[in-house]
Amino acid sequence: MTPDTLMTPEKIFLDGKTFIPAEQLPIPEWPCVVAERSQPTLTVKDDDLFFVTDTIGNISGCSLNDGNPSMGLFCCDTRFLNRLELQIEGRSPVLLSSTAEKGFSLSVLCTTPRIDERLKAETIGIRRELVLNGALFEEIEVSNYSTTTVNFELTISFDADFVDLFEVRGYDREKRGRLLRLVEPTVEEGTFSHVDGVSPTPKEPSASREESLTLAYQGLDGSVMESRILFQHRQPDYFKGYTAVWQLELASHETQKLGYRVNMLRNNQSSSTVSAATTLGQAKAAEWMEEQHWVQQITRISSDKSTFNRVIERAEQDMYLLRQSFGKHKTVSAGVPWFSTLFGRDSLITASQTLMLNSQIAKETLILLATYQGKIDDEWREEAPGKILHELRLGEMARCQEIPHTPYYGTVDATPLWLLLYAEHYAWTHDGELLEQLWPNALAAMEWIDRNTKETTYLSYFRTSKRGLANQGWKDSGDCIVDRKGELANGPIALCEVQAYVYAAKMRLSEIARMKKRLDLADRWQEEARNLKVRFNQDFWVEDQDFCALALDGEGKPVDSITSNPGHCLQLGLFTDEKAHSVAERLRAPDMFNGWGIRTLSSLSPAYNPMGYHIGSVWPHDNALIAMGLRSLGLIDQALEIFQGLFDMTQQQPYQRPPELFCGYERNGDNAPVQYPVACTPQAWATGSVFQLLQMMVNLVPDAQNNCLRIIDPALPESINRLSFHNLRVGPTILDLEFERSGTTTACRVAKKRGNLRVVIEA
Numbered sequence: 001m002t003p004d005t006l007m008t009p010e011k012i013f014l015d016g017k018t019f020i021p022a023e024q025l026p027i028p029e030w031p032c033v034v035a036e037r038s039q040p041t042l043t044v045k046d047d048d049l050f051f052v053t054d055t056i057g058n059i060s061g062c063s064l065n066d067g068n069p070s071m072g073l074f075c076c077d078t079r080f081l082n083r084l085e086l087q088i089e090g091r092s093p094v095l096l097s098s099t100a101e102k103g104f105s106l107s108v109l110c111t112t113p114r115i116d117e118r119l120k121a122e123t124i125g126i127r128r129e130l131v132l133n134g135a136l137f138e139e140i141e142v143s144n145y146s147t148t149t150v151n152f153e154l155t156i157s158f159d160a161d162f163v164d165l166f167e168v169r170g171y172d173r174e175k176r177g178r179l180l181r182l183v184e185p186t187v188e189e190g191t192f193s194h195v196d197g198v199s200p201t202p203k204e205p206s207a208s209r210e211e212s213l214t215l216a217y218q219g220l221d222g223s224v225m226e227s228r229i230l231f232q233h234r235q236p237d238y239f240k241g242y243t244a245v246w247q248l249e250l251a252s253h254e255t256q257k258l259g260y261r262v263n264m265l266r267n268n269q270s271s272s273t274v275s276a277a278t279t280l281g282q283a284k285a286a287e288w289m290e291e292q293h294w295v296q297q298i299t300r301i302s303s304d305k306s307t308f309n310r311v312i313e314r315a316e317q318d319m320y321l322l323r324q325s326f327g328k329h330k331t332v333s334a335g336v337p338w339f340s341t342l343f344g345r346d347s348l349i350t351a352s353q354t355l356m357l358n359s360q361i362a363k364e365t366l367i368l369l370a371t372y373q374g375k376i377d378d379e380w381r382e383e384a385p386g387k388i389l390h391e392l393r394l395g396e397m398a399r400c401q402e403i404p405h406t407p408y409y410g411t412v413d414a415t416p417l418w419l420l421l422y423a424e425h426y427a428w429t430h431d432g433e434l435l436e437q438l439w440p441n442a443l444a445a446m447e448w449i450d451r452n453t454k455e456t457t458y459l460s461y462f463r464t465s466k467r468g469l470a471n472q473g474w475k476d477s478g479d480c481i482v483d484r485k486g487e488l489a490n491g492p493i494a495l496c497e498v499q500a501y502v503y504a505a506k507m508r509l510s511e512i513a514r515m516k517k518r519l520d521l522a523d524r525w526q527e528e529a530r531n532l533k534v535r536f537n538q539d540f541w542v543e544d545q546d547f548c549a550l551a552l553d554g555e556g557k558p559v560d561s562i563t564s565n566p567g568h569c570l571q572l573g574l575f576t577d578e579k580a581h582s583v584a585e586r587l588r589a590p591d592m593f594n595g596w597g598i599r600t601l602s603s604l605s606p607a608y609n610p611m612g613y614h615i616g617s618v619w620p621h622d623n624a625l626i627a628m629g630l631r632s633l634g635l636i637d638q639a640l641e642i643f644q645g646l647f648d649m650t651q652q653q654p655y656q657r658p659p660e661l662f663c664g665y666e667r668n669g670d671n672a673p674v675q676y677p678v679a680c681t682p683q684a685w686a687t688g689s690v691f692q693l694l695q696m697m698v699n700l701v702p703d704a705q706n707n708c709l710r711i712i713d714p715a716l717p718e719s720i721n722r723l724s725f726h727n728l729r730v731g732p733t734i735l736d737l738e739f740e741r742s743g744t745t746t747a748c749r750v751a752k753k754r755g756n757l758r759v760v761i762e763a
Helices: 280-297 306-322 345-353 359-371 414-429 432-437 439-453 496-515 519-539 565-572 577-587 620-632 636-651 684-698
Strands: 005-007 012-014 017-021 041-046 049-054 072-075 078-081 083-088 094-099 105-111 124-132 136-144 150-159 178-185 192-194 212-218 224-233 238-240 243-250 255-266 300-303 323-326 329-332 700-703 708-712 722-730 733-742 745-754 758-762
Touching (some): 041 124, 072 255, 083 124, 124 280, 136 243, 136 280, 300 306, 306 323, 306 636, 306 684, 329 345, 345 414, 345 620, 345 684, 359 414, 414 432, 414 439, 414 496, 414 700, 414 722, 432 439, 439 496, 565 577, 565 620, 577 620, 620 636, 636 684, 684 722, 684 733, 745 758
Antiparallel strands (some): 005 012, 017 178, 041 049, 049 072, 083 150, 105 124, 124 136, 136 255, 178 192, 178 212, 212 224, 224 255, 238 243, 300 722, 323 329, 733 745
């Protein structure tokens, strides 16, 4: 409980407001419209807010029970609205068109159904616009297109359950807090009346003041959460419970405007880190200005094909949308709706994928994760000194220690990935100040790796927290670490790709240590990396399959299923050349490559499920990493084949946006890729894969420390003839590059350069 909150058994007082438990003051409910079938959804996001509705812009009080649990208005892992339902005379409007193309706003055009004899179908136009900018804004224009005056009732019903996002995802809670009603004392002592527009009786419209509704909840930690709805333009005629009612009379071709703003509060302070605008127009202007500033900072990429350009433009915009504030810093959240928060692995891989787009993402990610770097040993949160976090949560369940995400450190790969990004960022930027600032964090991260490899000589994981993850690599579902018989492996688990991350981190950090005159560290890390390579190629190799094991189990035995994981090792130098080519060839066999991309698990495995999260599905980021590995081996045609499959898949997605994953069904003829039912979209490393595949094509190798950029054997696919990069930054230099394909060769030229960077083009 906060210092400003006082409580008696019957009342809660917060900054001049009085609340009582909701059960003491029942209010009437407005019936919801039951959808005949599951509705597709629209998603918008702004910083730490996201909003998911059906295609009409509604969140029906019924639909949440009909298979769309992700719908609602969310901030800081709390659902602040679970109902927002516009009705005409108790009926749902008829959809004409809708879009969430802009990312931070959605637009809907709908009309009225036929209502008795007094309102003909399709005579009323209803235009809705909803915008996020520190709050939720909606403006509604209602137009009469008939030749006579019409009268009808328009309502908007609100509700808020203030459920923690982990509850929405299916976590059970033994107890919850309590819903509240906002009240004020009346003259007659001991009685209360509704305030802020919550009134069960009709009243005359008030032109002198703006009406409002307040929905409230007190969590088990004592925090009071509020959704405060302030109406603008034409005020409601009256309220019935949490439903605003307008009795509209529109002359022929008359238009009336309605509107409201929803502010989300915790203990009377804004839950969002974004300062909310006052009006929808101001919110749109603020978003537009911020996005234009972002566009000016990034590398702008275009081709000669409009279809490809739409994919790139969407990826650029989605990377902007996925940025989220955490204190003074901003990084990309992992994905909407389930992972709209700070992650270790996801944020690091995305930052690496987008170094070519904007190195600032990597810088902010490194600093932010270093701020949360583990300091103590804590089994509940799986924290350890030097370890990089897995996931940070801010909701009620985290605040009440019902989940360990404050933050939670149950990831085995985030720490070596942080070290890799630390080195990669320096190669792109030559930012010596950041390199020096984070050097103690790099040493702590390497020390954590060394402590955890002492016993088995491999970096492995084993869950210690009862609410933690059983599997702690990128494939973190419970059923994915299986052997060739489809049987689950027992821990501790040493994943193959994690050893590659450790190998590459030691090799790259040894170069930085040598530059810093720490020859002791440079020599030791290089020697440890060489020894790891020798042991790995012996211990992880499955001779009868001529392939690399997914992992070693707790007894040191290979987990010998055929998976995509060894593909992550290809570009990092851990395999011998012969074994690398064997892995590359096997990944492209029909049981792995389905025509759109490489599956997570072979279709020949007893555990294979094309709809399984990590046991047969296809992930864009997984494939982009593999494509980079194929390219590093000189297998350019094979790498471009993966690009083409993913590009063809992305073209068929809503808004040309790559999903988190899709099902592993075979590509046959003209069949479309099969969507995974609850995939996040937009999702960070799926979006980042667009830029990583571009990097794979043009093969930029930055060396900002030595003021050099190498471009090695660039290769455009047959579907693209020309590709240009504008505003590309390497160290202090800004340059424009142009690539053009002629037959089987791709030429590159430096179109413009501002700085003295040496550009070496190697064909």
